[in-house]
Amino acid sequence: MQHFTAHLHDEEGTAALGASLAHALLPGLAIHLHGDLGAGKTALTRALLHAAGHTGTVKSPTYTLSEPYQIQFDGRAVNVIHFDLYRMSSAEEFLDAGFREDFNGDNICIVEWPEKAEGVLPPPDLNVFLTVAGHGRHVELQASTALGNSCLQRLKFAPNM
Numbered sequence: 001m002q003h004f005t006a007h008l009h010d011e012e013g014t015a016a017l018g019a020s021l022a023h024a025l026l027p028g029l030a031i032h033l034h035g036d037l038g039a040g041k042t043a044l045t046r047a048l049l050h051a052a053g054h055t056g057t058v059k060s061p062t063y064t065l066s067e068p069y070q071i072q073f074d075g076r077a078v079n080v081i082h083f084d085l086y087r088m089s090s091a092e093e094f095l096d097a098g099f100r101e102d103f104n105g106d107n108i109c110i111v112e113w114p115e116k117a118e119g120v121l122p123p124p125d126l127n128v129f130l131t132v133a134g135h136g137r138h139v140e141l142q143a144s145t146a147l148g149n150s151c152l153q154r155l156k157f158a159p160n161m
Helices: 012-022 040-050 091-096 146-154
Strands: 003-010 030-034 066-073 076-084 108-112 126-135 136-143
Touching: 003 012, 003 076, 012 040, 012 136, 030 040, 040 076, 040 108, 040 126, 136 146
Parallel strands: 030 108, 030 126, 076 108
Antiparallel strands: 003 136, 066 076, 126 136
16 A cells, blocks of 8 residues: 655645645545644645635534535535544444444545544545644655555645755
8 A cells, every 4th residue: 555754844834735635535535634632633634625625614623523514526516524533532422423424435534533433433545644743744644445545646745845
């Protein structure tokens, strides 16, 4: 499986990666975002959604657990669902909320804090690891399925040096 690593020097680098990821999205993609508080998971998702065509506010779903957005993909509407599982106290909450049904091969699901639903969360096509490194971030993207590989093959990103 493919992987990609880069150093993002600042928030603009994180936004640029999000924009590049937006152009590499594929329906059915499940992306798990890993990183400490403040690592840039929501900032990356916000940039991705805006570059994918969402014009409204992108808020963190910290309290609602999920926020749906609709984008156009090859002339058809596709739902992008942004999950933030940080406040979940057990993996069963994920099942009780009915979130598993959102991972259906049509929606694009982006999950912050996936470890909070370990064992019940569908596996990712793409893992994104964000680590604070000085004033910037180190990022690693790892494909774990053929769909994740396709996404990384479509990714056109050159970090600013």
